[in-house]
Amino acid sequence: MIQEIIESKLSEAFNPDHLSVVNESYMHNVPAGSESHFKVVIVSEKFAGARLIARHRQVNQVLADELANHIHALSMHTYTGAEWQEQNQLAPDSPMCLGGSK
Known part of the structure; x- marks a missing residue:
């Protein structure tokens, strides 16, 4: 459910050429079925001319409610x-969690 909300809000706000929202909660010390850790890869011309911090702020603003109430961690790759194209349409892999019992 949270994943679908993230996808919907980012699609509406950024009209992306590419959007990938991956629930990476399984990589962390959380109960099975959790939706608390996400990786977002978003490609949008709305990021043109914006520095990385400004892009992340844009995403954070769109997802403010989810970040305040549901999401524990959000990895963002904004292009x-x-x-x-320069990245060969690949974003970096997220590392496995080193905390908790993992």
Whole structure:
């Protein structure tokens, strides 16, 4: 449910050329079925000319309610179309959690 809300809000706000929202909660010390840790890869021309911190602020603003109430961790990879092509349409993998019992 949270994953779908994230996808919907980011699609509406950024009209992305590419959007991937991955629930990475399984990589952390949380109960099975949790929706608390996410990785977002978003490609949008709305990021053109914006520095990384400004892009992350834009995403944070769109997801303010989810970040305040549901999401524990959000990994963001924000690109313009040209940057995404330079990355060979690949975002970095997230590391496994080192905390808790993992």
